[in-house]
Amino acid sequence: MNSTNPLELTAPIGQSKKVSKWKKELTIPKILATFLLILATLFFIFPFYWVVSGAFKLQTVATTIPPEWFPAKPTLQNWTELFKNPVERWMFNSFIIAFCEMAAICIVSSCAGYVLAKKSFPGRGIIFTMFVAAMALPKQVILVPLFTMLADFGWVNTYKGLILPAIGWPFGVFLMKQFAQTIPGELIEAAKIDGSSEIRLFGTIILPLLKPAIGALAIFTFITSWNDYFSQLIMTRSTSMMTLPLGVATLRGEFTTNYGLLMAGAALASIPMIAIFLMFQKAFTQGITMGAVKG
């Protein structure tokens, strides 16, 4: 890895300094740019507005042309209809899978990231290179052999099969290693001199320092796991093992689709993640920028 590889660069984020004002006057390019920005914003927000407003429209209203831009007679019927499906079970599955993956990835990644950044031991270089190389390879390429392997284990349609394989993905290790490198070595030395054991050193000094990175990784893995459609699709067989997005996908009718019902399901599948993202945007942004942008 040479220094031109962006993966190698660490960055503290969110400190965009005020860059000089280019031109203060209103010029035509500037007005045009603002107009395009507003247009793009509307284009991105509209589908979400349409999901939410659609969730409160009756099927007959949802399929009228010209479209009803705002539900004139909002109804809760779609929601009662939606909960006739095992939605609670789907939500529980989505939550438990995302939560377990998140916890496990945070634990194993912070341990591994710390030693990869701060310790020297035989094989360190090779192991780290393996993690980075695997990150650059497309995940889906391994899904066929992974699936046949899990099928041999008898893990298809089980929580084990849905949760454990995701823990092997090395992104978390990479992120934690990048962050752990910023911990000053003197701190570790000082603790050693005081006679602290390796495990105590990790628990009382390293972990608290890694907290911001762990937070970012936790949010990131939770959202990724909740939205990991492909793995969930191939690993589930029965309705009761489905996650919320998969369950919602089954609500699409073969010939006619009840759009109101579908939009209620879509809203339910996405809104928790949007809420988490908006609440923790700062930490999340940090997780994305860490290791990719030079500071």
Place this chain on the structure above:
Amino acid sequence: MKKWGRTVGTTVRKIKGYVIRDWMMSYLFLVPAFGFFLLFVAYPMVKGVYISFFDYSLRDFSFIGLDNYISLIKDDNFRKSMGNTLLLVLITVPIVIIFSLFISMNIYKKKEFARSFFRGVFYLPAVSSVVSITVVWGWIYHPNYGILNYLTSFLGMEPISWLGDTRTALLAIIVVLITTSVGQPIILYVASIGNIPTSYIEAAEIDRATPWQIFRKILWPMLMPTNLYIIVITTINTFQCFALIQLLTSGGPVYSTSTVMYGVYEQAFMLGHFGYASAMGVILAIVIGIISIIQFKYFGSDVEY
């Protein structure tokens, strides 16, 4: 000390009479992550290559050498899928780069609140479940009661079955794919533009450089490391595009939106041809590898600031 051949760690302690050295503790910390990695990533990768040489289906498991690869080359649907995949990458990646650069240039100077608002807006499709994205776009594109046809009717256009017409289906998918792909690049660009020292731009302004010159001569070259990263991840993500296609068109009509990734899914999980699907996966990995190397060659630079 000689027992282990080398003395890496210095700390030596005893637990129940056993000598524990520093580097042994390091392995202890590494084992959980590395174990999961070996079992669920590294081993399947090797096994994927291995089973691509087998006629591996629900009924069969026999060595057939390169036969899977030979039939793939002859397979019209695979060639079509590969063409679609490359087209998808060729169209999506540049648009994502231009679009996210444009948005970032417009929002990085704004106040913190406005900046997070816009970053949030453009990240929404990436953070939402792909199922939600596809159901709403499926409705927007609907030939009879979709809004898109309602809007185009004002332009005097006849209703189009956007996802059902071989001429428009891939385009319709690309639009959705772009909306789900720009979130991360925008976050990265906003952060990197903010990290460029302001003095460079100020100096250029004193020399009466136009905004375009400033962009071309200062910002673009300084953003090179970020550009490379974004180009590589967007390319990989586009190659992996699966859920949008499965949920919007299932690869149809007549394979016009099928991609290699969708082909892998269809062959392995719908038809049970695991060997054939693995061979497809291997080819996909090789293509992605070659393209990433080319990208590193062309866009890799040694900008330091």
